Amino acid sequence: MRDTVPVPATAEGLPDVLPITPLTAPPTVTIRPPGSKSITNRALLCAALAPGTSRLRGALFADDTRAMMGAVTALGAGVAADPDTGTVTVTGVDPRTSTGAATVDARQSGTTSRFVLPAAALRPGRTVVDGSAQLRGRPFGPVLQALRDVGATVEELDRPGFLPVAVTGPAGGGSVQTTGHVSSQFLSGLLMAAPLMTDGLTVGLTSPLVSVPYVKMTIAVMAAFGVEVRDLEVRPGAYRPTDYVVEPDASAASYLLAAAAITGGRVTVAGLGSDSLQGDVGFADVLERMGARVDRHADALTVTGGGPLRGVDVNMADISDTAQTLAAVAVFADTPTRVRGIGFIRGKETDRIGAVVTELRRAGIDAVEDEDGFTIHPGDPRPTRFATYDDHRMAMSLSLVGLRAPGIEIADPACVGKTYPGFFADLGRLS
Numbered sequence: 373m374r375d376t377v378p379v380p381a382t383a384e385g386l387p388d389v390l391p392i393t394p395l396t397a398p399p400t401v402t403i404r405p406p407g408s409k410s411i412t413n414r415a416l417l418c419a420a421l422a423p424g425t426s427r428l429r430g431a432l433f434a435d436d437t438r439a440m441m442g443a444v445t446a447l448g449a450g451v452a453a454d455p456d457t458g459t460v461t462v463t464g465v466d467p468r469t470s471t472g473a474a475t476v477d478a479r480q481s482g483t484t485s486r487f488v489l490p491a492a493a494l495r496p497g498r499t500v501v502d503g504s505a506q507l508r509g510r511p512f513g514p515v516l517q518a519l520r521d522v523g524a525t526v527e528e529l530d531r532p533g534f535l536p537v538a539v540t541g542p543a544g545g546g547s548v549q550t551t552g553h554v555s556s557q558f559l560s561g562l563l564m565a566a567p568l569m570t571d572g573l574t575v576g577l578t579s580p581l582v583s584v585p586y587v588k589m590t591i592a593v594m595a596a597f598g599v600e601v602r603d604l605e606v607r608p609g610a611y612r613p614t615d616y617v618v619e620p621d622a623s624a625a626s627y628l629l630a631a632a633a634i635t636g637g638r639v640t641v642a643g644l645g646s647d648s649l650q651g652d653v654g655f656a657d658v659l660e661r662m663g664a665r666v667d668r669h670a671d672a673l674t675v676t677g678g679g680p681l682r683g684v685d686v687n688m689a690d691i692s693d694t695a696q697t698l699a700a701v702a703v704f705a706d707t708p709t710r711v712r713g714i715g716f717i718r719g720k721e722t723d724r725i726g727a728v729v730t731e732l733r734r735a736g737i738d739a740v741e742d743e744d745g746f747t748i749h750p751g752d753p754r755p756t757r758f759a760t761y762d763d764h765r766m767a768m769s770l771s772l773v774g775l776r777a778p779g780i781e782i783a784d785p786a787c788v789g790k791t792y793p794g795f796f797a798d799l800g801r802l803s
């Protein structure tokens with residue numbers, strides 16, 4: 373066990389441009405993707421707020437979780453990370469007793485920044501939260517307003533509603549209203565800090581909630597650490613230090629399962645069972661609707677391709693991190709695919725609707741941008757160097773096109789380091 377945070381942050385060693393070689397035969401392979409980013413970052417924060425020592429196993433080691441490890445360290449928790457065994461040992465802190473100045477660099481991580489702001493608002497000390505230029509372009513207004521409403525002082529240090537911000541507590545809690553349609557991460561962050569607010573917290577939503585399964589995941593991880601959420605109400609209380617096992621990442625699994633569907637192979641994702649906490653396992657249901665075979669086991673998920681794929685009309689508001697994956701699959705279907713309900717993904721790492729449509733069009737595919745999603749007409753992609761917009765999901769999704777079409781290259785492949793540093797190594801296991 374090492375006593376710093378020696379986390380491999382990037383997909384080191386990747387070239388500036390990576391050619392993808394089409395598969396010569398359908399793959400039959402079992403792969404265990406790395407730990408879930410979303411569960412790792414929730415468990416890290418709950419553990420950091422629990423008095424005592426918690427141990428996370430199967431945690432993700434990537435740029436986003438490195439950001440959260442750094443963030444909770446800045447709030448005063450102890451973090452000892454061992455990437456070789458996937459174990460993180462966290463020594464919790466009571467932020468309400470923490471008075472010094474602190475600085476958090478959330479890097480590119482939406483979860484880290486949106487989860488840590490309410491936790492930082494528990495501290496009587498002043499915490500500056502900032503991130504990469506990309507994260508500075510993503511919305512924060514709703515959570516900043518909610519923190520003011522529960523008694524914290526919030527200073528927007530640049531543009532109103534954006535990072536960097538300084539937050540000074542303590543946040544007393546009570547009840548607060550916030551929006552649901554921009555990001556579910558605001559609600560998740562408020563809920564995780566809530567038990568340490570003097571009055572607890574009840575959250576009301578002023579607009580429909582997107583990414584609903586992530587809030588259920590928040591409630592499940594909080595429960596594992598001993599805190600109950602009922603009807604978005606949290607009573608004052610304490611987290612319990614816990615040994616916690618992190619599932620493999622279901623969004624990461626979407627690329628591997630999609631690869632099976634488009635190449636007529638069979639891919640089993642180990643460790644993702646039918647009782648997964650992650651909504652993104654539902655991506656397999658979409659592949660099933662398209663004609664792939666899906667076998668669900670207690671501790672694994674298998675997709676088998678082979679027959680023709682039909683286009684689908686699908687609302688992906690619950691599983692929007694897999695929308696770009698579906699765009700790549702849709703290229704190889706027999707009929708068009710329409711994805712709805714995901715207008716909010718224009719505010720992620722990039723405008724994901726505009727980006728995926730632009731890139732597929734550059735490859736000669738008839739892709740159309742809709743206000744709340746996109747439509748992809750099947751076609752034969754021509755050789756193309758895909759731009760990836762510093763968005764890990766652009767790189768991972770568009771590389772799927774190259775498993776069938778010759779001449780596909782991925783620019784800046786190292787951007788996968790945000791959540792899946794070993795992605796291209798795992799993709800190579802398909803050939």
Ligand SMILES: O=C(O)C1=C[C@@H](OP(=O)(O)O)[C@@H](O)[C@H](O)C1
Pocket residue numbers: 409410411482483554555556557560582583586692693
């Ligand atoms: O809570 C989480 O762990 C996440 C929620 C989703 O974001 P939004 O709620 O902003 O859609 C998702 O896109 C992100 O990758 C992880």
Ligand SMILES: C=C(OP(=O)(O)O)C(=O)O
Pocket residue numbers: 436480481482483484693720721765791
């Ligand atoms: C949107 C994502 O991440 P985040 O919001 O946590 O930065 C993602 O991983 O696709």
